[in-house]
Amino acid sequence: MIYRLLFSTLIRRVSPERAHELAFRLLRPISLISPLRRRVRRFTIPDDRLIRVHALGFSFPTPLGVAAGLDKDAEHFEELGALGFSFVEVGTVTPLPQQPNPGPILARLPRDRALLNRMGFPNRGAQAAAMRVRARFGETIVGVNVGKNRDTALDDAPADYARAAALAGARADFVVLNVSSPNTPGLRDLGAVARLRPLIGAVQEALSASEETAGTPLLVKISPDMSDEDVDAVADLALELGLAGIVATNTTIRREVLRTPPARVASLAWPEGGGISGAPLKDRSLTVLRRLRARVGDRLVLISVGGVESAEDVWQRVRAGATLVQAYTGFVYGGPLWPRSVNYALARRVWESGADSIEELIGVDAGRAGGSEGADAARF
């Protein structure tokens, strides 16, 4: 309530980038003082088995984590952990540092509870991220999302991914291959099996070459705009090549999912392109999750992301087959207390269901349609 008031009066007037920066600056002291951080974390994550899940070799006190893009340079994962996220996917990091795309890169579309971004992987490079991941001391589980530099040709992409994974993957808890961001030209072509196979092979080879990275779980992050057949093909490939899981989904380039008038979107005055996140992605993300679960069962860890705004959404994703669930836009709109409220509402939901733990409920709705799909899904 208070955050909503603040959002509609103050925060909306500040640019999204500036709002992020301010929030993280305020949170910094929490992350540095371990007893304070742990105390805050006890306030934001209920300490019981109701919402604990086990995956990728770790025990997650809640299935809720932060999606890639929010902590691009691995600088804030402990603050985010203190706010109530059990894990943070940092990045996307590329082998070499790079600047954002020129021009405006991020806009809020409040009418859609969405964000439109065309950042293009601004980051300080894999080496810098590796140093921060290496120096970590807290309890947050950290995955590293890797990509290629903007100027790297698609044919050379496997080497870029391998380099970024080998560098930034050291001491990371898992590595995610981002082949689904719409803001790096051609990147989404890497999601096609013919290109993805050699790319995964190169990264697996690079990870197994060092003791520090050998055995690190490897996942791939896919686009909501893939055809159903391509989703199946990636799922089959992930099984064949022994990946640990799939993150689904990234942002969409489809504008027809928006209620914001096209003239308003056009008035953002930026070059064509940009990915949409948040509420308009909810149904497609859930559909992709259901499809993946139907294909792979419990043989892969499915991390569901896209339009998660409430405990009810997390509940639905887990029951549809997700072991872990991530959010970005829902957190931006919901504010700093949002993860806490989701965790507590989720714990209450599990308790009311009579289950001992949410872990028992992973995939129980698989194969059933339902949910909020339907009219909205048809817009995709």
Ligand SMILES: Cc1cc2nc3c(=O)[nH]c(=O)nc-3n(C[C@H](O)[C@H](O)[C@H](O)COP(=O)(O)O)c2cc1C
């Ligand atoms: C501003 C912004 C930047 C993002 N940057 C990345 C990124 O660098 N790498 C990536 O894999 N996904 C990135 N994403 C996509 C998110 O990780 C997520 O897949 C997507 O936003 C859908 O989740 P949401 O609806 O909860 O926001 C970004 C999203 C936003 C809004």
